[in-house]
Amino acid sequence: MILIGAKDIEKSFLDKSILEKVTFNINDNDKIGIIGINGAGKSTLFNILTGELSKDSGDLFIKNDLKIGYLKQHNSFDSSNSLYEECLSVFSEVLRLENKLREYENQMNDAEDLEDLMNKYHRDLERFESMGGYLYDSEIRGTLKGLGFSDDDLDKNVTNFSGGQKSRIMLAKLLLQKCDVLLLDEPTNHLDIKAIExxxxxxxxxxxxxVIISHDRYFLDGIVNRIFHMENRTIKTYETDYTGFMKQRKIYMDIQRKTYENQQREYKRQLEIVEKYTSTDNAKKNKQGQSRKKLLDKMKLMDKPTYDDGTFGIKFKISSPSGKDVLMVEDLSKKIDDKLIFENCNLDIYKEERVGLIGANGVGKTTLFNIITKKLKPTSGKFRLGSNVNIGYFDQEQIYLNDKNTIIDEIWDEYPKMTHYEIRSAFAIMNFVGDDIFKLIEDLSGGEKARVSLLKLMLSKSNFLLLDEPTNHLDIDSKESLEDSLINYEGTVFVISHDRYFLNRVCDKIIVLEKDKATTFLGNYDYYQEKINDSKTDETEESLNKTAAVKEKKKQRAITNNLKKLRKQIETIESNIDKIDERIKEIEDIFCQNDIYDDPKKILELNEELENLNAEKNSLYSDWEDKQLEYEDFDKN
Structure with a gap:
């Protein structure tokens, strides 16, 4: 079923065209990834779908009563609620119905028209149950836990949370709303790896x-079955995941390029024939030449294929190599205001390694970087930098950029000896051209600020790069450029990232920082995951092996005894279910009698008993299923 349909949508801002002839459908249960370079119009499209922006032309169909939920990339909200109360506000209609049901119950003893009241009660009870009225508490707690909040956070006022945490709160509220269509703009930006999973x-x-705007390639591969690629102000649809899209796009680009080249070659050949024939004195050939020229004039030539390119030519170089040992950390710990951030942190990093640092939000990854760069002092323990180590630091918050500087002044202030030509050449590498270099830092997007910081890092020629979430504001093309440059870098890299694709491609070592330790894995992210899964399997197998001999001796006797015991328990449960069914039938028969409505108190009692019986019956069915599965497992053995 089509939920949203768009045909030839167009949008411009002033004289700049953003969207041209954009056509697509969003169907029920679609999982769609929207990708494209920064500035391709992805967020603009979302704003048109939600009605926050109007389209200039084209047709937009949205199914009647469609509930659309929209998570913007940059969120802010004011509230005096606790975290739990803020999420509870999503269920306002459920809570209203719950209060109404309690009111009905209180009115039953004194109701003049009890039958009408009971009809209203059962109608609203049915609606309450269909809306998952009994589940909202567990849904709130489960969603918040999944997104990285603890039980201790539930009663905290939302004003006390950071910007990143508030974004997670907005995401939690959106997930709890159960919308027909979710529009998610960079939903993983403030999530650690566990929350992303x-x-x-x-x-x-x-x-x-x-429908998900994301530059997280690993995330897209795990979810989507369709790709909307925004390029050249329009959309091309691919019925596949991200990896499949990349393969299909390469084939598509090759076909486009070859078709264009073949057409140009044929056009040139025909043009040469026309020129040859029309320049001859031979009347017959001259006439043939004129005929060919008419055909040539009618030939529809395709434009040279152009593709949005967010890549940049950054190349990290070192002024001099470091020693073999780059960073040694021993028993490092850090407390802030008596709050322990981490302890027992031990790690070693060696020359030319590319090390990924991962861990839960708040575990102290950035704090560790600030200690290494001597912006913070450790509470205990020590660290040592190797000989001739020169640190270059990329800060995810870009706090070391001067907002009042222009881009060119930001570079010139740090590298005053660079000539105008050298400055221009450096900016061109990062796709800053023309008057771009005179933009104020405070007016730049997150991606543009990241490119300025990366340019400063490149010019530093440091041999040890500390990168704190360097891919956060980069589009996919830019990420791949950064990955290529780090892979070919002759220095050492220590990078904090939740981008698993990036960690897989760049890193040859993963360090997991936890509150009480740091664990090293000698491989990329997939290797780390494999080792974690193997460890869980080994623990299970070890436990089984220790008791295998004893179990074998007792197996037959245990199976026999347990089968008898389980069979008896199953029969008892079935008997109890039958008794409950009989009582439920009796109560339903009583409700069919007219005189029962003369006794409101009795109705209330019977209704309460009916609810209790149904609850007990559901519990017994659950027990019956568990025992039945257990019985079947024993029987197989």
Whole structure:
């Protein structure tokens, strides 16, 4: 079923065209990834779909009563609620119905028209149950836990949370709303890897359509079954995941290029024939030449294929090599205001390694970097930099950029000996051309600020790069350029990142920082995941092996005894279910008698008993299923 349909949508701002002839459908249960370079119009499209922006032309169909949820990339909200109360506000209609049901129950003893009241009660009870009225508490707690909040956070006022945490709160509220269509603009930006994995699972199982703007390639591969690629102000649809899209796009680009080249070659050949024939004195050939020219004039020539290119030519170089030992950390710990951030941190980094640092939000990854760069002092323990180590630091918050500087002044202030030509050449590498270099830092987008910081880092020629979330504001093309440059870098890299694709491609060592330790894995992110899964399997197998001999001796006797015991328990449960069914039938028969409505108190009692019986019956069915599965497992053995 088509939920949203767009045909030939166009949008311009002043004289700049953003969207041209954009056509697509969003179907029920679609999981769609929207990709394109920064500035391609992805967020503009979302704003048109939600009605926050008007389209200039084209047709937009949105199914009647469609519930659309929109997570913007930059969120802000004011509230005096606690975290739990803020999420509870999503269920205002459920809470209203719950209060109404309690009111009905209180009115039953004194109701003049009890039958009418009971009809209203059962109608609203049915609606309450269909809206998952009994589940909202567990849904709130489960979603918040999955997104990285603890039980201790539930009663905290939302004003006390950071900007990143508030973004996670907005995401939690959106997930709890159960919209028909979710529009998510960079939903992983403020999530650690564990929370991203929770969101992946949630969205894969989501009973609705999801349209996701994301530069997280690993995340896209885990969820989407369609790709909307925004390029040259329009959309091309690919019925595949991100990896499939990349393969298909390469084939498409090759076909376009070859078709264009073949057409140009044929056009040139025909033009040469026309010129040859029309320049001859032979009347017959001259006439043939004129005929060919008419055909040539009618030939529809395709434009040379152009593709949005967000790549940049950054190349990190070193002024001099470091020693073999680059960073040694021993028993490092850090407390801030008596709050322990981490302890027992031990790690070693060697020359030319590319090391990824991962861990939960708040575990102290950036704090560790600030200690290494001597912006903070450790509470205990020590660290040592190797000989001739020169640190270059990329800060994810870009706090070391001067907002009042222009881009060119930001570079010139740090590298005053660079000539105008050298400055221009450096900016061109990062796709800053023309008057771009005179923009104020405070007016730049997140991606543009990241490119300025990366340019400063490149010019530093440091041999040890500390990178704190360097890919956060980069589009996919820019990420791949950064990855290529780091892979070919002759220095050492220590990078904090939640981008698993980036960690896989760049890193040859993963360090997991936890509150009480740092654990090293000698491989990329997939290797780390494999080792974690192997460890869980080994623990299970070790436990099984220790008791295998004893179990074998007792196996037959245990199976026999347990089968008898389970069979008896199953029969008892079935008997109890039958008794409950009999009592439920009796109560339903009583409700069919007219005189019962003369006794409101009795109705209330019977209704309460009916609810209790149904609850007990559901519990017994659950027990019956568990025992039945257990019985079947024993029987197989």
């Amino acid at each position: 929770f969101l992946e699972t949630f969205l894969k199982n989501y009973k609705g359509a999801c």
